Amino acid sequence: MGKVVLVTGANSGIGLALCERLLSHDALLQLCLACRNMARAEAARHALLTSHPQAHVSLIQLDVGCVRSVLRAAQEIRHRYNRLDYLFLNAGIMPNPQLDPKALYKGLFSGRAIHMFSTGEGLLTQKDTLTSDGLQEVFATNLFGHFLLVRELEPLLCRPGCSSQVIWTSSNNARRSAFRLDDMQHKGGVEPYSSSKYASDLLSLALNRRYNNQGLYSSVICPGLVMTNLTYGILPSFFWTLILPLMWLIRIFTNTFTLTPYNGAEALFWLFMQKPESLDPMVKYHSLTSGLGNNYTQPRKMDIDDNVSSALxxxxxxxxxxVRKKLKDVDLEHSAEITQTEG
Structure with missing residues (x-):
């Protein structure tokens, strides 16, 4: 059998486009789609098998924003596979995005218009909520759940004489200014998405420092500005109808407007083709698309350092x-209540 590849958030957008590209390259892959919504996951699996009827595509239910779901999924993955060659950490959320109309108006008539559109800097805020585990939802989904998944899958990722890759889908929106180590969950801010993506950049470096000698290598990509369900949720649909032709025109002048999920998955697919030992842990690999529609990957140095990475x-x-202790206490309390009821 071929290499074992697991992709979180694989039922749509960049994750699904990556799966299609991987199977087109290597039909012998053992591909696992880890998704929260199993109906959508099954639809994605059906679409992939329609294009690649001989492919090995399995599903696993995983809500990276829920600790119990991560632990259950990891247990099932360890049961199914004896190794994991690639772990694409692609799932992510940007809940309740709010656009600053004044900033948008000013940005449209400034020299920073392309930068603002491609990064969202100065344009977007989000309203975060708490998960059932008492964690900030964006932090839990975009960072902590994936961190816990890597920890749980360590036996499959770290095997003597073998190498594996953990690949994070980050963002142009990842900025040092949005992240504070003393508030890593971003409880006191209004840019949890930007904070969580910057934290994933930091965490990738920390994983390399900790696990490279065990054969695990971590990398970070930026998909560019891609039109996905997450992006379309930022503005009303009529606005996108008006602005999309302009965005295709702007792409002639910038390489960061990848626009389609296929183009956005370019750096993910490029990393799949590389020897992990040759990659630079201090750079982010960007999916770029030229005005003529040619896709390519470019490394750009990240604004991160070892000390903050290690501290995170x-x-x-x-x-x-x-969190583990809290779950254990809840389970013990539940067991005690059942015992009392039966008694």
Whole structure:
């Protein structure tokens, strides 16, 4: 059998486009789609098998924003496979995005218009909520759930004499200014998406420092400005109808407007083709598309450092211990209630 590849958030957008590209390249892959919505996951699987009827495509239910779901899914993955060659951490959310109309108006008539559109800087805020685990939802989904998944799948990723790749879908919106180590969940801010994506950049570096000697390598990509369900949720549909032709025109002058999920998955697919030992842990690999529609990948140095990266990793370990203890206490309390009821 071929290499084992797991993709989170694989039922649509960039994740589904990546799966299609992977199977077109290597039909012998063992591909696992890890998705929250199983109806959509089954539809994605059906579409992939229609194009590649001989492919090995399986599903697993995974809500990376829910700790119990991550633990259950990881247990099932360990049961199914004895190794994991590629782990694409692609799932992510940007809940309740709010557009600043004044910033948009000013941006349209400034020299920073393309930068603002491609990064969302100065344009977008989000309203975050709490998960059932008591964590900030964006932090839990975009970062912590994936961190916990890597920890749980360590036996499959770290195998003697073998190498594996963990590949994060980050963003142009990842900015140091939005992240604070003393508020890594971004409880006190209005840019949780930007904060979580910058934290994933930091965490990727920490994983390399910790696991490279065990054969695990981590990389980060930016898909560029891609039109997906997440993007379309930012503005009313009529606005996109008006602005999309302009965006295709603007792409002549910038390479960051990848626009389609296929183009946005370029860097993910490019990393799949590389030897992980040759990759630079300090850069983010960007999906880019020329005005003529040619796709390519370009490395760009990230605004990160080892000290903050290491400190974030330690804080995540501490939070993991706290969350696990809380779950254990809840389970013990539930067991005690059942025992009392039966008695």
């Amino acid at each position: 990793y330690e804080k995540l370990i501490e939070l993991e211990c706290t």
